[in-house]
Amino acid sequence: MSLSVLAQEAAAAGIDNKGLAALTYGLGAIGPGIGIGYLVGQSVQAMARQPEAAGMVRTTMFLGIAFVEALALIGFVVFFLAQ
Amino acid sequence: MILGVDFPPLSHVVNWPEFVGDDTWGINKVVLIYFIAAILTMMIFILGNKKQLVPTGAQNLAEVAVEFVEDGIVMETIGPKGLKYTPLLISFFFFIFFCNIFEIVPVIQMPATARIALPLVLSLIAYVIYHGSGVKEHGPFGYIKHALIVPGLPFALHFLVVPIEFISKFLVQPFSHTVRLFANLLAGHILLVTFATLSSALWALGPGLVILPLPALAVVAFTAFELLVSVLQAYVFTLLAGVYIGAAISHEH
Numbered sequence: 001m002s003l004s005v006l007a008q009e010a011a012a013a014g015i016d017n018k019g020l021a022a023l024t025y026g027l028g029a030i031g032p033g034i035g036i037g038y039l040v041g042q043s044v045q046a047m048a049r050q051p052e053a054a055g056m057v058r059t060t061m062f063l064g065i066a067f068v069e070a071l072a073l074i075g076f077v078v079f080f081l082a083q
Numbered sequence: 084m085i086l087g088v089d090f091p092p093l094s095h096v097v098n099w100p101e102f103v104g105d106d107t108w109g110i111n112k113v114v115l116i117y118f119i120a121a122i123l124t125m126m127i128f129i130l131g132n133k134k135q136l137v138p139t140g141a142q143n144l145a146e147v148a149v150e151f152v153e154d155g156i157v158m159e160t161i162g163p164k165g166l167k168y169t170p171l172l173i174s175f176f177f178f179i180f181f182c183n184i185f186e187i188v189p190v191i192q193m194p195a196t197a198r199i200a201l202p203l204v205l206s207l208i209a210y211v212i213y214h215g216s217g218v219k220e221h222g223p224f225g226y227i228k229h230a231l232i233v234p235g236l237p238f239a240l241h242f243l244v245v246p247i248e249f250i251s252k253f254l255v256q257p258f259s260h261t262v263r264l265f266a267n268l269l270a271g272h273i274l275l276v277t278f279a280t281l282s283s284a285l286w287a288l289g290p291g292l293v294i295l296p297l298p299a300l301a302v303v304a305f306t307a308f309e310l311l312v313s314v315l316q317a318y319v320f321t322l323l324a325g326v327y328i329g330a331a332i333s334h335e336h
Contacts, residue, residue, distance in 0.1 A: 055155075055159075056159065059155065059156075059159045059160075059322070062315075062318065062319060062322060063322060063323070063326065065319075066263060066319045066322070066323060069263065069267075070259040070262065070263050073262055073263055073266035073267060073270075074259070074262055074266075076266045076269075076270055077262055077265075077266050080093065
């Protein structure tokens with residue numbers, strides 16, 4: 001069952017979905033928040049310990065951020081679909 | 084009274100009326116941004132294609148861009164045999180960057196990538212290219228084997244891993260590639276609209292109120308932040324396109 005159908009049924013039942021959608025996005029942002037924090041922290045540590053490897057670490061860090069961040073961004077899109 | 088400020092509905096923030104034409108073939112602000120970004124990208128290729136010993140102007144920018152994409156993206160993700168993909172990745176980078184940067188250009192202030200059509204088309208172009216170059220490198224059956232079968236697993240585990248690899252490589256990958264660019268820019272646009280709405284509501288209440296530092300300064304701060312996001316998202320999209328090409332044509336198994 002798609003999200004929009006769920007949203008329509010909720011609207012028909014008189015349930016206000018907005019607060020719930022916002023709350024769900026907040027919950028969905030916890031994991032990526034922890035993930036990006038840990039990832040960037042470890043990358044900074046790696047760059048500080050081995051400055052000559054900074055370029056390689058930076059590329060990999062952005063790659064990791066992109067993958068982790070996708071979860072939060074999918075949550076953001078779901079927020080608009082469910083609203 | 085301030086709490087009564089209405090955030091405009093989302094359709095008012097990202098939908099624009101057509102200047103010319105009707106629904107499907109109409110030209111609105113977003114389509115104009117596509118054209119401007121495409122022309123600017125072509126100008127970098129045309130004007131940058133001079134071969135003076137001491138670079139000036141556009142050639143300077145083009146040389147920096149080539150160096151950045153070759154060293155920072157191609158060599159890191161694909162390796163030396165990926166150098167033929169440099170023009171593709173440079174055009175991805177600049178086209179997305181120009182589409183993004185109109186988010187903070189005064190008067191225009193609309194990122195063209197905040198409509199999902201453009202990220203979707205770009206990631207589908209990348210999808211066709213990386214799977215196409217994988218098929219060219221390994222042959223059709225060789226590529227399916229290369230993409231789906233993880234070497235060194237016990238036989239029974241393949242029944243679990245092959246469907247997961249199929250879903251992640253052929254379905255989720257283009258989806259997340261699209262949504263990453265789209266949602267980042269949409270979120271930034273909504274952020275700017277929120278604080279601009281708040282500032283203008285305070286201004287309407289009384290011009291003195293706009294010195295209330297929060298909303299007006301937040302618009303300035305987030306504009307600077309969105310400049311960073313525009314560059315970073317163009318870089319991330321290009322980097323991921325490079326990673327996907329590299330995974331498709333690699334031979335390490």
